[in-house]
Amino acid sequence: MPLHKLLPEFLQREDETANEPDGPVLHECRHCxxxxxxxxTTCPVCGASEIATYEFSSEPPDDSSNGNETDAAPDETDTDGNSGPD
Structure with a gap:
């Protein structure tokens, strides 16, 4: 994207700190x-110390994407090399 299109958007942004997420944040125990x-620091339910943090962006999706994501299609190749269902 050309710089002259990005610059006005960048200058109009509010001063955001790196510690403040843009959208909702979810913390989830990876064990339970x-x-x-x-x-x-530890899960109060099971005591595990592995807590995942998910930050969700509140920005609208990019309109330049046409929704035809070919990389998102699942691979239907079986482990025996056959393609598709048996």
Whole structure:
């Protein structure tokens, strides 16, 4: 994208800190799947220390994409080399 199109959008942005996410944040225990609003150091449900943090962008999707994502299609090749269902 040309710089002259990006520059006005960049200059109009509010001053954001790196620690503040743009959208909602979800914390989830990787062991039991419990979800939390605040990030605990250990899961209060199962005691596991592996807590995943997911940050969701609040920006609208890019309109330049036409929705035909060929990379997102699942690979239907079986492990025996046959393609598709048996």
């Amino acid at each position: 799947g419990s979800k939390f609003d605040d990030a605990p």
